[in-house]
Amino acid sequence: MIARLRSLPRSWTILVPVLAVVLLALTWGRDLPGVIVGLVTVVLAGSVLAAVHHAEVVAHRVGEPFGSLVLAIAVTIIxxxxxxxxxxxxxxxxxxxxxxxxxxxxxxxxxxxxxISLLVASLRHGTAVFNPEGTGAALATVATLATLSLVLPTFTTSKPGPEFSTVQLTFAALSSLVLYALFVATQTVRHRDYFLPLTRQGEVITAEDHAQPPSARTAWTSLGLLGLALIGVVGLAKGVSPTIESGVAAAGLHQAVVGVIIALLVLLPETIAALRAARRDRVQTSLNLALGSAMASIGLTIPAVALASVWLSGPLVLGLGSTHMLLLALTVVVGSLTVVPGRATPLQGGVHLVLFAAYLELAINP
Known part of the structure; x- marks a missing residue:
């Protein structure tokens, strides 16, 4: 009986991703009644938690910063x-x-x-400690990618409106791929130590000594289940998106709110994983997840939509409006000031959360 109870959590994390994919296959492309939407939402939440569990198993096996990279790339590709x-x-x-x-x-x-990661870590441990060299490099890459892909289209004149010409879009796509590949090489090969968690004394933590890493077979199994869970998260999020759109329209909110809600759902696994790392005083892991996800989102999405625009009809608008450009600029400035000292207090966490709240408020009331 005790053995069964101990195996229950593991069985749950195996069954839920499979159930999510089966439910996705049964509901794909169909109008869902309210009861089914409720069921999909429950399974969606379970898939998020299962994805976090399997991502942590893989991360424990391969170590940092590879573990953060696996989750960020997997989520972004889907x-x-x-x-x-x-x-x-x-x-x-x-x-x-x-x-x-x-x-x-x-x-x-x-x-x-x-x-939220800085706030949780600093409240729990006094200050949040991280490596400014690795985090600063990640933030600089995110800022460059965001500016080249989302800000420049507003000011170019080759095409009317906030759009790139074909040549400009090709340049932005190639630049995104090159910068992302260069960052991954820096993070995992040449300067891997910059992206490893630090102790309170500023020493790099090269390995966790509180538990033995899982076997290769267990890690590969978790990697496969992570993929299933993420497919379930994104696919089921798409399935409930018509209901979200109807609710947003009925509430009289701006259409951009739909994108915010979907993005929040898709990024839930990384958010929960970052919070868990922050609670364990592994703030660098949290920042690797956060900034790595932002970088992957730009570095992979822009080339993909550039390629897709060849056969997709309609314009491809990438340029941000003035309000969003101001928020992006403020985010880069505040992020730089947060990163430079290599440690943060609850104040820095609160400043970032206020910026995030401002973004949400402006999405609802542009």
Whole structure:
């Protein structure tokens, strides 16, 4: 009986991803009644928790910063597939979908996830300690990618409106891929120590000594289940998106709120994983997840939609409006000031969370 109770959590994390994929196959492309929407929401929440569990298993096996990279890339690849699918279905009305999704991911990760991680770690441990060299490099890459992909289209003159010409879009896509690949090489090979958690004395934690890492077989199993869970999260989020859209329209809210809600759902696994790392005083892991997700979202989404624009009809609007550009600039400035000391108090966490709240408020009341 005791053995069964101990195996229950593990069985639950195995069954829920499979159930999510089965439910996704049964509901894909159909109008869902209220009861089914409720069931989908419950399974969606379970898939998020299962994804976090399996991501932590893989991360424990491969170590940092590879563990953070696995979750960030896995979530982003599936998120990109969701964006391209919605753009293909939406026609002209989805012309700003890629821009809204990418910007929402940047604001959620760089302010929401960073803010709550710094706040939790500093309240629990006095101050949040991290490596400014690695975190600063990540923030600089995010800022460059965001500016090249989301700010420049507003000011270029080759095409009317906040759009890139074909040559400009190709340059932005290639630049995004090159910068992201260069960052991954820096994070995992040449300067890996910059992205490892630090002790209170500023020493790099090269390995966790509180538990033995899982076996290779267990890690591969968790990697496969992580993929299933993330497919379930994104696919089921798309399934409930019509209900979300109807609710947003009925409430008289701006259409961009739909993108914010979907982005929040998709980024839940990384958010929960970052919070758990912050509670364990592994703030660098939290920042790797947050900034790595923002970077992956831009670095993979922009090239994907650039390629998809070849066969998709309708314009591709990437340029941000003045309000969002101001929020992005403030995020970069505040993020830089947060990163430089290498440690943060609850004040820095609170500042980032206020910026995130401002973004949400302006999404509701533009």
């Amino acid at each position: 998120e990109v597939a969701l964006v391209v699918t919605l753009m293909a279905d939406g026609g002209d009305k989805s012309s700003t979908l890629a821009r809204d999704t990418v910007f929402a991911a940047v604001m959620i990760t760089c302010n929401g996830v960073v803010g």
